[in-house]
Amino acid sequence: MADPIVSLRKIGKSFPGVRALSDVSFDIANGELHAICGENGAGKSTLMKILSGVICDYDGELHVSGQKVQFQGTRDAEAASISIIHQELNLVEQLSVAANIFLGRELRNSIGLRSDAAMESAAKKILVELETDIDPRALAGSLRVGDQQLVEIAKALSLNSQILIMDEPTSALTESEVARLYRVIAKLRQRGATILYISHKMDEVFQLSNRITVLRDGCFILTENTSDTNANEITKWMVGREIESLDLGGRSAPGDVLLEVKNLSMAWPGHARGYRLKDVSFHLRRGEVLGIAGLMGAGRTELMECLFGAAEHTVQGTLLLDGKPYSPNHPKEACNAGIGLVTEDRKRLGIFPAMNVKQNISICSLDSTLLAGLLSSKLEQEASSSMVGNLQVKTASLESAITSLSGGNQQKCIVGRWLLTQPKILLLDDPTRGVDVGAKSELYRLINKLCQDGLGVIVTSSELPELLTLSDRILVLSEGRLTAEFRREDATQEKIMRAATQ
Amino acid sequence: MNQRSGFLAKLGIRPNEIALILAIVAIIGITLGADANRSYWFQWETNSIEIGRQTALLGIFALGAMMVIVSGGIDLSSGSMIAFSGTVIACSMIYLQYGPLGSLLFPVVVDSAGKSIATDMAHAGLFVQSLVVIVSIAMGLTSGFFVGTLHAWLITSIRLPPFVATLSTLVGLRSMARILCEYTTSTYQNSKKAQVNIDHPFFTWLRDSKHVYLWVAVFFVLAALTWVILSRTVLGRHIYALGGNEQAAKLSGIRTDRLKWFAYVFGAMTASLASVFYLANEGVCAPVNQGRGHELNAIAAAVVGGCSLQGGIGTVTGTFLGALFLRIVIDSVSKIIKSGADIWEGLIVGIVVVLAVTFSQLQQLRGSGRRLFPGALGVCAIITLSLFAALIAMSTWGEKQAAMTMIGVFVVLFVYGFTEKQKARG
Numbered sequence: 001m002a003d004p005i006v007s008l009r010k011i012g013k014s015f016p017g018v019r020a021l022s023d024v025s026f027d028i029a030n031g032e033l034h035a036i037c038g039e040n041g042a043g044k045s046t047l048m049k050i051l052s053g054v055i056c057d058y059d060g061e062l063h064v065s066g067q068k069v070q071f072q073g074t075r076d077a078e079a080a081s082i083s084i085i086h087q088e089l090n091l092v093e094q095l096s097v098a099a100n101i102f103l104g105r106e107l108r109n110s111i112g113l114r115s116d117a118a119m120e121s122a123a124k125k126i127l128v129e130l131e132t133d134i135d136p137r138a139l140a141g142s143l144r145v146g147d148q149q150l151v152e153i154a155k156a157l158s159l160n161s162q163i164l165i166m167d168e169p170t171s172a173l174t175e176s177e178v179a180r181l182y183r184v185i186a187k188l189r190q191r192g193a194t195i196l197y198i199s200h201k202m203d204e205v206f207q208l209s210n211r212i213t214v215l216r217d218g219c220f221i222l223t224e225n226t227s228d229t230n231a232n233e234i235t236k237w238m239v240g241r242e243i244e245s246l247d248l249g250g251r252s253a254p255g256d257v258l259l260e261v262k263n264l265s266m267a268w269p270g271h272a273r274g275y276r277l278k279d280v281s282f283h284l285r286r287g288e289v290l291g292i293a294g295l296m297g298a299g300r301t302e303l304m305e306c307l308f309g310a311a312e313h314t315v316q317g318t319l320l321l322d323g324k325p326y327s328p329n330h331p332k333e334a335c336n337a338g339i340g341l342v343t344e345d346r347k348r349l350g351i352f353p354a355m356n357v358k359q360n361i362s363i364c365s366l367d368s369t370l371l372a373g374l375l376s377s378k379l380e381q382e383a384s385s386s387m388v389g390n391l392q393v394k395t396a397s398l399e400s401a402i403t404s405l406s407g408g409n410q411q412k413c414i415v416g417r418w419l420l421t422q423p424k425i426l427l428l429d430d431p432t433r434g435v436d437v438g439a440k441s442e443l444y445r446l447i448n449k450l451c452q453d454g455l456g457v458i459v460t461s462s463e464l465p466e467l468l469t470l471s472d473r474i475l476v477l478s479e480g481r482l483t484a485e486f487r488r489e490d491a492t493q494e495k496i497m498r499a500a501t502q
Numbered sequence: 503m504n505q506r507s508g509f510l511a512k513l514g515i516r517p518n519e520i521a522l523i524l525a526i527v528a529i530i531g532i533t534l535g536a537d538a539n540r541s542y543w544f545q546w547e548t549n550s551i552e553i554g555r556q557t558a559l560l561g562i563f564a565l566g567a568m569m570v571i572v573s574g575g576i577d578l579s580s581g582s583m584i585a586f587s588g589t590v591i592a593c594s595m596i597y598l599q600y601g602p603l604g605s606l607l608f609p610v611v612v613d614s615a616g617k618s619i620a621t622d623m624a625h626a627g628l629f630v631q632s633l634v635v636i637v638s639i640a641m642g643l644t645s646g647f648f649v650g651t652l653h654a655w656l657i658t659s660i661r662l663p664p665f666v667a668t669l670s671t672l673v674g675l676r677s678m679a680r681i682l683c684e685y686t687t688s689t690y691q692n693s694k695k696a697q698v699n700i701d702h703p704f705f706t707w708l709r710d711s712k713h714v715y716l717w718v719a720v721f722f723v724l725a726a727l728t729w730v731i732l733s734r735t736v737l738g739r740h741i742y743a744l745g746g747n748e749q750a751a752k753l754s755g756i757r758t759d760r761l762k763w764f765a766y767v768f769g770a771m772t773a774s775l776a777s778v779f780y781l782a783n784e785g786v787c788a789p790v791n792q793g794r795g796h797e798l799n800a801i802a803a804a805v806v807g808g809c810s811l812q813g814g815i816g817t818v819t820g821t822f823l824g825a826l827f828l829r830i831v832i833d834s835v836s837k838i839i840k841s842g843a844d845i846w847e848g849l850i851v852g853i854v855v856v857l858a859v860t861f862s863q864l865q866q867l868r869g870s871g872r873r874l875f876p877g878a879l880g881v882c883a884i885i886t887l888s889l890f891a892a893l894i895a896m897s898t899w900g901e902k903q904a905a906m907t908m909i910g911v912f913v914v915l916f917v918y919g920f921t922e923k924q925k926a927r928g
Binding site for chain 1: 746814
């Protein structure tokens, strides 16, 4: 193997409350295609952000072409000939393709005016090289996702980048676009480019890469030559995540069917795949916890939104709640039917930051705190404080700002908010995200107790051990399709991961 | 909502409201000192009436502006809404008197040949007079309901940003008011007029300074009603939730579109209510310039009173004090400078809003360690501020003094900016 072009030495990075990366060290050889694998939250994106100069304060050292570097921004990384193609593409949609390619380093003519013509012809040259007929004068926003990605690649080429980072580049592409991307990658490698390829699709990784590095929980696990390993082994390394084991004890047998979902589909206009969810069928019993596993973009959140009447696009299929047809068009209808949703992104979709703890808990059940048509602060106080007591929310007072609480306690407030509506079904979308370990096991016990009380619970999680701890049954989604269903006894992390990367 | 403390918390008064009360007291004190006529002391009654009248006039639709702002939107159209609703009221009165119903309601004046030449408002009975006023004002309020509905529809169904939706009615409604005015006068009074005198006895009665208590009473009742809605009803709580986090509100099962409908209708109807007092105050329905630009005063009152333009934060007490504070500052300046208050009004509102918002963020500004006058932008800003200070000094003081003011302000700010720069380096 030639000298490493990039070498990472003990790279570490902490965000408030989370250690995203610790002591990651490995080398990337010149001219190789190096795949980086890991579950959601393994630290892949953080590492790539450090490499591309998006994150500038980190521990450890970064060497490029044998020299120590400390990037102060993406410009520095570009100067060191590193470019990143983000998963969420970074184009200014209102500007032309050529303008995007040369954004921030616009070409000028002899008297200092911007020269669109020069940029367009330069852009055209690169695009032709990439076997595409994208018009450099077209608006970036008018292109398909696959073409937008090529524009990003063209931008990297125009910078003469020797090192290209591709963050899940195929997640939004059609099959023919994927084939074209593979051809482009081959061409780039002929020119001697080094490519860092982030993906959790095993077939791609094995088709393209020379070597594979696995990250887990922010730690470096191993680097392996692709020819010396296989998909099963890599998946095993990806999932070997440890969490505090917690035995919730046996549960009484689930009761009768509460919710039945038949052939649920949800369109995704403008996307290559065409659907967010396709033909998903399952049922939920009283007193049962149903876990939903899937990687980022598999459709877990979309499924929850369909059940809660908050879907963005047209939903097809049949839902039966207690045997009666149920087709919610607004979350209000779902509430009235006895369904509650604890949202995935607590900060954006859950809490009301300007309101206090009491008001955050009572917001969904204000109708039961009325006296003569007006809010009774006494009744509201009683309702909220009963939840704070039952769920053991740690707060200075009911009047404290919700933002002064820890993530776990905020989450308990939101669960309490829904329990006050006396729901039949509780949907929990990644309920322990951003919650510390101690509070997690408290939430697990709480969920367990709720279904012993006869509630039906559907829970999604990006952490497999969590689902294995909580669920009676686990469904696996992959790219909008239901790919497997396991009973708790039969499920293992490897089986689930295999179904999720199918 | 969280920074309340102790005794004041129990009264439901927030720190920024206390600051406003203190500022109001301070300004009254300054005016007492600086006004050579000691007008606030010797003519306190006249002054109270004038400030009461002006505060009611502004406060009524500032409450509406606040409701919309708390819900996370903005209503730029209230000034034009006042003109439109005022025109609807005036035209309804013309229609009732001179239209086909006129001869049924009013005694008819007959000329020597026995031909009817006019209907007579002055000699109509109290019942008919009241009926005309009540029906006309009801028409005005109804027009507010429809305009508010239009806003809500544009925003929730057509998905226009509130700024665009209400900006278009800001422009459109005034034009519509002028069209309505010209049509009604030319059709029923045989002469096209750009404005209509309001001589109905009710409005003359209302204009009388003896009856200003009624203006203030209407403002107080509306404020109390708004307070009950926002603080004591589910609707109010949901409005705060909508403004604070629209997505979360929707996912909590709140019908956000209906709430927006309520907020924009409330905003437009308070402007309609204000238009009644505008007609009385000015004695004329003038669609061309009635209430022109006043939407910004209402928004300013709400912002000075502690509303966040991001939505979700704002109180009735704050807006009430904000409106009072603005009117007192304007009145005070006119007392001290002894020139027409209306010339200074815009400048005062502008300065007060900048200062109020700056003060509310002062802590943050200091904490962030950002410089107030960074680099070339800072130098140009210092020059701009010096020039404005000179302009103000010139018109009130004299040209020589203006030059000195300019140099003084420039030197002070420049020294401040320089020390700031040194600190940032060190």
